[in-house]
Amino acid sequence: MTSLPAPGVAAAATSPLLRLRSALLNGSAPALPTLCALAGTLLLFVLFLLVQGKPAGEACLLIFQGAFGTMFAWQNTLQRAAPLLLTALCVALPARVGLIVIGGEGALALGGLAAAVMPQLLPGLPSLVMLVVMALAAMLAGGLWIALCGGLRQWRGVNETIASLLLSYLAVAVFKHLVEGPLRDPASLNKPSTLPLPDPYLIGSMPGLEVHWGLAWGALACLAAWVFLRHSVPGFAMGVVGGNVRTARLVGLPVNRLILTACALGGAAAGLAGMFEVSAVQGSATSALLAGYGFSGILVAFAARQNPLAIIVCALVIGGVEASGSLLQRRLDLPDATTLVLQGLLFCNLLAWEAITGRLAALKLRWQQQAQVIPAKEAGHA
Amino acid sequence: MHDIDFTTLLLALFAGAIRVGTPFLFVSLGECLTEKGGRVNLGLEGILVCGAMTGYAASFYSGSAWLGVLAAGCTGLLLGVLHGVVCSLPRVNDIAFGIALMLLGTGLAFFLGKPFIQPQAPMLPSIDLGAWSSNDRLHHALQINALFFIGVVLALVLQWGLSATRWGLALRLVGDHAETARALGYRLTGTRIAATAAGGFLAAVGGAYLSLYYPGSWNEGLSSGQGLMAVALVIFARWQPWRCLLAALLFGAAGALGPALQAVGVTSGYYLFNAAPYALTLLIMIMTCRPDRTLSSAPGELSLTR
Numbered sequence: 001m002t003s004l005p006a007p008g009v010a011a012a013a014t015s016p017l018l019r020l021r022s023a024l025l026n027g028s029a030p031a032l033p034t035l036c037a038l039a040g041t042l043l044l045f046v047l048f049l050l051v052q053g054k055p056a057g058e059a060c061l062l063i064f065q066g067a068f069g070t071m072f073a074w075q076n077t078l079q080r081a082a083p084l085l086l087t088a089l090c091v092a093l094p095a096r097v098g099l100i101v102i103g104g105e106g107a108l109a110l111g112g113l114a115a116a117v118m119p120q121l122l123p124g125l126p127s128l129v130m131l132v133v134m135a136l137a138a139m140l141a142g143g144l145w146i147a148l149c150g151g152l153r154q155w156r157g158v159n160e161t162i163a164s165l166l167l168s169y170l171a172v173a174v175f176k177h178l179v180e181g182p183l184r185d186p187a188s189l190n191k192p193s194t195l196p197l198p199d200p201y202l203i204g205s206m207p208g209l210e211v212h213w214g215l216a217w218g219a220l221a222c223l224a225a226w227v228f229l230r231h232s233v234p235g236f237a238m239g240v241v242g243g244n245v246r247t248a249r250l251v252g253l254p255v256n257r258l259i260l261t262a263c264a265l266g267g268a269a270a271g272l273a274g275m276f277e278v279s280a281v282q283g284s285a286t287s288a289l290l291a292g293y294g295f296s297g298i299l300v301a302f303a304a305r306q307n308p309l310a311i312i313v314c315a316l317v318i319g320g321v322e323a324s325g326s327l328l329q330r331r332l333d334l335p336d337a338t339t340l341v342l343q344g345l346l347f348c349n350l351l352a353w354e355a356i357t358g359r360l361a362a363l364k365l366r367w368q369q370q371a372q373v374i375p376a377k378e379a380g381h382a
Numbered sequence: 383m384h385d386i387d388f389t390t391l392l393l394a395l396f397a398g399a400i401r402v403g404t405p406f407l408f409v410s411l412g413e414c415l416t417e418k419g420g421r422v423n424l425g426l427e428g429i430l431v432c433g434a435m436t437g438y439a440a441s442f443y444s445g446s447a448w449l450g451v452l453a454a455g456c457t458g459l460l461l462g463v464l465h466g467v468v469c470s471l472p473r474v475n476d477i478a479f480g481i482a483l484m485l486l487g488t489g490l491a492f493f494l495g496k497p498f499i500q501p502q503a504p505m506l507p508s509i510d511l512g513a514w515s516s517n518d519r520l521h522h523a524l525q526i527n528a529l530f531f532i533g534v535v536l537a538l539v540l541q542w543g544l545s546a547t548r549w550g551l552a553l554r555l556v557g558d559h560a561e562t563a564r565a566l567g568y569r570l571t572g573t574r575i576a577a578t579a580a581g582g583f584l585a586a587v588g589g590a591y592l593s594l595y596y597p598g599s600w601n602e603g604l605s606s607g608q609g610l611m612a613v614a615l616v617i618f619a620r621w622q623p624w625r626c627l628l629a630a631l632l633f634g635a636a637g638a639l640g641p642a643l644q645a646v647g648v649t650s651g652y653y654l655f656n657a658a659p660y661a662l663t664l665l666i667m668i669m670t671c672r673p674d675r676t677l678s679s680a681p682g683e684l685s686l687t688r
Contacts, residue, residue: 100477157673158664159686161424161477162613166664169607173657180653298481337492344428344486348468351479355471 033357034303037349044345059332063342066327067320073327078211079281080293081319083108085218086273087297088304088311089225090146093266094160095306096229097259098242099153103164104270105294106171107145111138111271112278113175116194116285117183119201127200134201135275142271143264145171150263154256172290179285193286203280214276218315221269225308238262270294296322299347318343387646390519394645397523398638399631400530401596405430406637407533407630408588409612410619411540412581414626416462417616418544419577420557420683421469424480426585427609428487429461433586434593435495438600442503447594450503451529454590455583461487462582466575476685484609498600506595527595529587533627536584540623553577557681585609607660613686614663618670620679636662 042060049056067077090104115134119125122133149167152158180192203213229235241248241258248255277289300318304310325339409426416423423429433454441450465483469476509531512524544550555563556573564570588608593600615633619625640655648655670677680686 100475100481102481152668155673156668157671158667159613159671161481162610163664163667165607165610166614166660166667169660170657170664173653173660177651177653181650295485299485302478302482335493335496337489337496340485340489341493342489344482344489347482347485348464348479351474351482352468352471354473357473359472 033353034350036356037346037353040349040353041342041346044349045342048341048345054332054334059328059334059338062327062331063321063324063339066324067317073320073323075210076323077316077320078209078215079319080322081315082212082215082218083273083277083293084297084300084315084319085215085222085311086269086276087294088300088315089221089297089308090142090266090270090294091298091301092304092306092308092311093225093229093262093269094146094150094259095301096235096238096242097262098245099150099259099263100161101146101149101164101263101266102161102298103146103149103166103168103171103294104266104297105290105292106164106168107142107267107270108274108277108294109175109289110145110171110274111142112274112282112289113178113183113194113285114138114141114271115275116197116278119197120195130201131203131279134279135272138271138275139268140271142274143268146267146270147260147264150259154259168294175285175290176287179287183285185284188284188286191286191288193282193284196284197279201279202283203276212276212280214273214280217272217276219312221272222308222311225265225269229308234258234261270297296343299343302347303350391642391646393519393523394642395635395638398642399635400526401634402637403630403632403634404527404530404533404596405588405591405608406612406615406633407530407537407627408591409585409609410615410626410630411533411537411623412458412584412588413612413616414581414619414621414623415540415553415584416578416581417684417686418553418557418621418681419574420560420681421466421476421574421578422480422613422684422686423462423465423483423578423581424477424610424613425461425465425483425487426480426581426612427605427607428484428491429458429582429585430487430589430592430609431491431605432461432487433458433589434604435491435498435589435600436586437590438503438593439495439498441505441594442498442501445504447504447506450594451506451587451590454586456586458582458584458586458589459579460582461586462579463575465582466578469578470571470575492602495600495602499602503594503600505598506591508595527591529591529595533630537623537627544623554681557683560683585612611659611663614667617677617680617686618666620677621681622679633659633662 046056046060049059066073068074087104087108090107091101094101114137118134118137119130122130125133145167146164149160149164152163153160179194183194184192185195205212206216229238237248237253238258238261240251240253241255245255248258273293274289277293278285282288296318300311300314303314303318321339321342325336328334328338329336409430413423413426416426436457437450437454439450440453441447444450461483465476465479468474469479506527506529508525508527510525512521515521515524544554552563552568553573555566556568556570560570563573589605592604592608597604611633615626615629619629636658639658640652643655644652
């Protein structure tokens with residue numbers, strides 16, 4: 001999240017100190033609140049564990065080891081990051097038009113379900129064609145679901161944050177109803193699931209890795225979203241809508257269509273995540289799909305400040321944190337909710353430290369006023 | 383045969399409206415207070431779960447369920463203050479911080495609540511209003527928890543307090559028009575923090591009801607979005623505490639629909655019937671919200687109903 005160079009900073013300064021100051025002066029330092037938030041999170045987390053009488057230092061070390069310490073840990077991390085890339089887009093794209101959508105979990109579930117039933121609806125398709133059909137079905141299901149949130153917001157004035165979460169609960173209910181009822185594979189006894197996908201329709205690992213192709217497609221989707229938002233006309237228009245709807249209306253932008261498109265694209269991304277979970281990890285649609293990727297995606301998107309490129313970095317970090325949970329459990333006997341606490345602290349800190357950005361602007365103004373005085377002295381000195 | 387089933391269903395719905403509706407009542411009263419001050423606290427969901435956990439733990443250790451309720455309330459108060467203070471900082475979006483608090487609250491509750499999944503804590507007592515009846519079902523339906531009555535009284539007191547006291551007026555002014563309130567010398571930040579803290583207290587008491595009365599144990603699947611539905615409930619109640627009571631009962635009945643149908647032998651569509659409160663919430667929001675104007679009785683400073 002700190003790896004993105006702020007525009008106009010790198011060129012201006014050379015020494016680290018100067019660069020920091022110039023970053024602060026330009027007010028384009030997304031790095032500073034993020035760094036403060038990371039430090040604050042770590043401090044609070046350590047404090048929390050110390051109060052519990054747990055070995056805090058060892059826990060932090062284990063989180064790092066469990067996330068990035070070994071090849072196995074890396075693969076575990078990447079495996080978890082793959083759906084996060086896509087569910088985070090489900091937050092970041094609607095955020096571009098000013099909507100806070102938190103219902104990615106439902107879109108993921110419906111997408112996974114749509115993908116899982118495709119082989120039964122259209123039996124006998126060649127493997128590649130079927131995978132494309134499954135992906136399209138998943139994206140359609142997820143996209144329509146989240147577009148519904150945008151539609152309700154635009155046409156009925158229903159707050160999209162609450163509507164998306166309610167729709168997510170509804171989607172999960174429909175998912176469970178279908179998986180345990182009409183679509184249940186009679187052979188699945190304790191763990192109800194749909195009929196398993198035939199082997200040709202399963203997605204394998206990427207060469208040389210134990211990680212499925214969903215990771216590459218997720219990263220590609222983030223890249224595409226970044227290009228779309230940054231360099232395309234509709235992407236720019238979405239930014240205008242998100243900035244000020246009234247202005248957007250005034251200059252004649254199709255506000256409703258842009259909002260629906262952003263929501264549909266985000267939902268399609270989450271639906272695709274469901275398809276990959278089904279065809280690369282689970283092999284059928286089961287309740288194991290509902291592992292909270294939709295909710296972690298919210299955190300990833302906020303940590304990335306809704307920037308699709310930064311999502312790639314943040315998804316790795318959050319995926320790593322989640323992957324380290326089992327190591328913490330095994331070694332230190334900490335509950336699996338430890339990583340949830342860490343995520344919660346991180347989320348709260350990220351938002352709270354955002355407040356210093358405003359303070360920075362005030363500081364910048366003061367420095368600029370000083371800078372107007374100083375050059376005269378410097379000129380005399382030289 | 384058919385008749386008996388129908389009365390059973392109605393009785394189950396009636397009992398469920400009160401039993402399932404009580405946490406809705408407390409959370410929605412809390413959210414109502416918070417929103418009257420012009421803020422939205424989606425974190426009530428996390429506060430509710432935290433309250434359920436602390437309530438259960440305190441009841442287990444102290445042996446008194448009422449102490450558990452009090453402890454839960456204090457936890458809620460703290461988390462409410464956290465939300466109130468952080469959202470008073472510049473550039474912090476109250477909806478986004480609510481989501482964050484939801485995550486943090488559930489995380490803390492799951493972490494600290496691990497040891498309390500097994501042991502049995504003392505439960506809240508219920509008041510036996512149906513002692514006169516020889517009908518078992520009616521008798522059972524009329525066993526009502528004391529917290530419900532406290533909630534009813536609270537709703538009426540809040541209704542009166544918001545409309546007739548100086549404190550209520552100040553809160554409404556702060557929520558309706560911050561500039562005017564500032565010009566008149568009311569303390570904006572302090573009032574909002576107090577309202578959010580009180581809201582957190584009530585939500586956590588609602589959570590304690592979940593773990594200490596119905597369903598009456600602490601586990602991680604205890605809350606199913608009651609804290610979030612409260613936001614919709616308050617919109618439905620048009621920011622009026624006494625209407626929160628009606629809305630809570632309606633939602634309680636919707637929540638009891640699934641179990642009630644199961645009791646009379648309708649078992650298909652279990653998940654769909656259990657999702658009735660979510661569908662009802664959404665339906666109510668779709669019906670009551672308008673795209674072109676804010677709702678007439680909505681606090682003017684609310685970011686929720688832009």
